[in-house]
Amino acid sequence: MPLVPMRQILDEAAKGGYGVGAFNVNNMEQIQAIMQAANDTHSPVIIQASRGALSYSKMIYLKKLMEAAVEEFPHIPVSMHLDHGNSLETCKEAIALGFTSVMMDGSLAADGKTPNTYEQNVQVTCDVVEYAHPLGVTVEGELGVLGGIEDGHGAGLSEAEIEDHLTDPAQAEDFVARTQLDALAVAIGTSHGAYKSGRKDPVTGEMLPPTLAMDRIHEIHARMPNCHMVMHGSSSVPRELVDIINQYGGNMPDAFGIPVEQIQDGIAHGVRKVNVDTDSRLAITGAIRKVFAESPGKFDPRDYLRPAREAAYEVYVARMKAFGQAGHATDYTPLTLEDMKELYK
């Protein structure tokens, strides 16, 4: 099966009332773990690569790994998505490489740091939609600015500034109508990375999850029931994964993520794509540290990359089940980009 347009995966998720994990990849082990998890849970899946990933892996290697993934598991619908494209040019490059979906993050300027004005965001997102849709390619846009920095991308907002940059539901309605995009990334207080919160319980001193503006998602869904929303920075940063890292020589105090229950609340209100990157990074790092600490004599990369791949696999399986995509791999006949071209007309 060729790569599927992401729009179809999201449309089907909306019909079925579930969310789909979008997992970031940089290398072979991650792609293999995602595909094995999708196969074992019968899940449609979105694989995404950031600009940082594309430069790390060199584009051609990632392209060939994607091709291997769909060839090994022809019954699993897979979309390949560009995460945080910073310009029309970058989106064009990803489309030329065979990606079936691109994100144009017009919330920031092309430098990936400076917030854009609303009108600038509308303009650059429209440019990408005008280029992508005639090719059958899906477009995700972003309104509002997310916290944290991912692969060098992000405005690096403080917790107070994040509050000022949450997505405005009325503006979201205007944005979707004017750009005609397929999926809308919303800023509701999530951050990229493993440090999503500076909040502590005043009594126990324990870290607390960040305060998420779930009401924004509820309101956007009420205004636009057919709008597919995307939650970025939605790793849960499970305590047990951070503990393994710290137990074997790591130093990650105060890491904290988004509880799965809050993501499920989002899914019940129009969130169809859930971006998860940090959780697989944590699982991989913990597994490798454990081997290094317990078997310092080992030097064959397979001795630590195999357990790393297995640890990532467990995370993907758990998320696929929690988001509800498990069991839906064969619900529908996948469309091609050619089919999507016709539908966009």
Ligand SMILES: [Zn+2]
């Ligand atoms: Zn993101």
